[in-house]
Amino acid sequence: AQSVTQPDIHITVSEGASLELRCNYSYGATPYLFWYVQSPGQGLQLLLKYFSGDTLVQGIKGFEAEFKRSQSSFNLRKPSVHWSDAAEYFCAVGANNFNKFYFGSGTKLNVKP
Amino acid sequence: GAGVSQSPSNKVTEKGKDVELRCDPISGHTALYWYRQSLGQGLEFLIYFQGNSAPDKSGLPSDRFSAERTGGSVSTLTIQRTQQEDSAVYLCASSPLSGTQYFGPGTRLLVL
Numbered sequence: 633a634q635s636v637t638q639p640d641i642h643i644t645v646s647e648g649a650s651l652e653l654r655c656n657y658s659y660g661a662t663p664y665l666f667w668y669v670q671s672p673g674q675g676l677q678l679l680l681k682y683f684s685g686d687t688l689v690q691g692i693k694g695f696e697a698e699f700k701r702s703q704s705s706f707n708l709r710k711p712s713v714h715w716s717d718a719a720e721y722f723c724a725v726g727a728n729n730f731n732k733f734y735f736g737s738g739t740k741l742n743v744k745p
Numbered sequence: 746g747a748g749v750s751q752s753p754s755n756k757v758t759e760k761g762k763d764v765e766l767r768c769d770p771i772s773g774h775t776a777l778y779w780y781r782q783s784l785g786q787g788l789e790f791l792i793y794f795q796g797n798s799a800p801d802k803s804g805l806p807s808d809r810f811s812a813e814r815t816g817g818s819v820s821t822l823t824i825q826r827t828q829q830e831d832s833a834v835y836l837c838a839s840s841p842l843s844g845t846q847y848f849g850p851g852t853r854l855l856v857l
Contacts, residue, residue, distance in 0.1 A: 664844060668848075673850075675850045676836070677848075683844075722787060722788065730844040733778070735788040735789075737787040
């Protein structure tokens, strides 16, 4: 069955520190992968996506993610976190014809001053 | 340009009442999705519309839930005989053929 796992429910990092949010997926075919961010009271905003090609993808706000097929992972990274990055982050897998998307349960990021 | 809009932003209803939630997608987007986000949970897929094709209703949790999309644009999600477990944020997203979803701000539903 298709699923997305985000093993970390909450993560706290200090401002300026590096960040890695984990995402593992289970999908029978080549997945379309996404990371979204949801700030309090806001809708979900797309950070980046992977469809094919270079497995390291760059997104908005300085985020990047790397697709590792052998590990069924699509981890999100940022070299230096800003206080404004505090939000909830969702990883998602899209079916090949985009008729369905599977979302992880989210990781809440807190940023310490 | 205008993004995806949803109304109402908040809805409080009594158990057993029917509610209608509205989604206005981005103009020109052929695909429309409804999701439910319960407290502390990820997004649960409910239904998918693509153009004039029959919708994919495989995510609807019970027959109390239904949705329609008129003229390939506006969509309404209807919950009949609401239950307390229906309390959640209902999110709508639209997408062009590229598959990238654009989300609305959601409707927060509270069933008392």
